[in-house]
Each structure stands twice: as structure tokens, then as C-alpha cells.
Amino acid sequence: MAGISRRDRFELPEPMRRFFEGDWDVSSFRVEEYRDGATMVVRAELPSIDPEKDLDVTVSEGMLRIRGERRETEEHKSRDGYRTEFKYGSFTRDIPLPAGATQDDVSASYRDGVLEVRVPLQESGSSGRKVPVNRV
Template sequence: MTNLTLLTRRDPFASFDSVLLRRGFGPAQKDAFVPAAEIVRDGTDAVVRVELPGVDITKDVTVELTNGRLVIHGERRDERAEDSSVYRLREVRYGSFRRSFTVPRHVTAEALSADYSDGVLTVRVSGAFSDDEPKRIAINGATAEPATES
């Protein structure tokens, strides 16, 4: 059997809570609501999509940029009255949620825009990948000496 090691470049938008969930550390509450998210690159922009069907986006969701983190938090409320005499299957999760993603240092709040459509919150981070190209740094004190032939 071959042991394969995958090397990946560190994603500046890696979510700390997503890493914990992938490693088996789930939310503290067994019924906690953790909305699915994806991040895609669109040119130099990053586009974050978070599935939030059934959420009142105007009252119950906040998008913030704080300390180099894009934070999306809110609550999915269950407005239906409970009747304990009725048995039912319940797979929809309700309650508070919080998703947090690291953004590059140069990103400001002005670079963010958010839209909500068909149960999906889309946050565009303009210019997130604009500093993605490597930049050559001059080395002080180094002089170019011609190569000598022996």
C-alpha cells in the first residue's frame, strides 16, 4: 500500500471552524446549526457563499469584518408552535450560527459586498487575491560579481 501525502497551499480564506469540523470536533450542541459554505475565486475577488434557507436575512443575519476575519453570524428561528403529541422527523436545524473566515490583511470593509437570493448569502471580497503574485525583494549588501572561469 502506498502512503500518499498531499501538499496544498495554505488558503487565506480557510475557516477555523471548518477545520475543526473536518477533524471531528463538532459544535458544542448536538443540534447546532452550521450552514454550509463555499469559497471560490473569481479573478482577483473571492466569493463566499453560505446556504441560509429559511433565515430572515434582514433581521437575523450580520456580516462583519473584524480583526482580519469575515464573520457571518445569525440565527434560524423555528416559528412553528410545538405539539408534543405529534411525532415527526426533524432534520432541519435551528438556532444560532457563526461562520468565520480569515481574509488577507489588505482587505477593508469597503471591499465587501453582500447579496441574498434563493436561500444563499453571497459575500464578494473585491481584490482579495490582488496581492497573490510573488514579489521579488532586493537583498541589501549583495553585489553581483562576475563568474570566473577556472
């Protein structure tokens, strides 16, 4: 196999690489999606985030993108010493929107570590158009 190095053949997929390197809990986050009447609701678990500084939510071309940065510090003080652990890093998640989703009037709110995005859905007047079949 000319031109393929040993490293190229054994490259791990991105999620597996992040898992083994230890930053898997920073890069990803859990979401739930459901429909509430004529609205798609996406809820994302994002604790320890300042939504005004560290969060960017966009809707474009049928995709909802949640992008942000986490900056979290844990301090441990004891009589034997002091330890600080920093967890930080950026994250992005793209969520495909269903047919009929509109970019107008999308709203987002953040409360108690949960981001909620509400995307209005346009109801189509009919379930489709019947296509006549001609005999030739």
C-alpha cells in the same frame, strides 16, 4: 493529578459535543469560497433565514464573520393529533480573508437560501521586494 476532575479530563471538543447533543444542524452551515477575478466570493447555505432580521455580516481585521439566528418551525397535522417541531439557535462562522482583501465595497446578497458575500482584493503591483544579501 491534583486539581483535575474526572469531567475535565473527558470534556468533548465543541463540534463533537454539539453533534452528540443533537443541535449540530442548527449551529453550522456549509460554505464555498472561490476567487472571481479580483474578488473573493463566499457563498453560505442558509435556508429559512430572514436576512433582514436574523443575519449579521461583518468584515474586520482580515476576517469575515457570518452570524445569525435560525427560527424554523415544522408542523405535522394528522387525524391522530398535531405535532410541532421547532429548530432554532444562533450560529457564527469566521472565515479568514486572503492578503489584499479590503473592507471597502464589500457586498452581500441573499437569494433562495444562499448568502453571497463579495470581498474586493487589491492586486499588489509586484510579487514582493528582493532583499539583498550582504556578505559579512
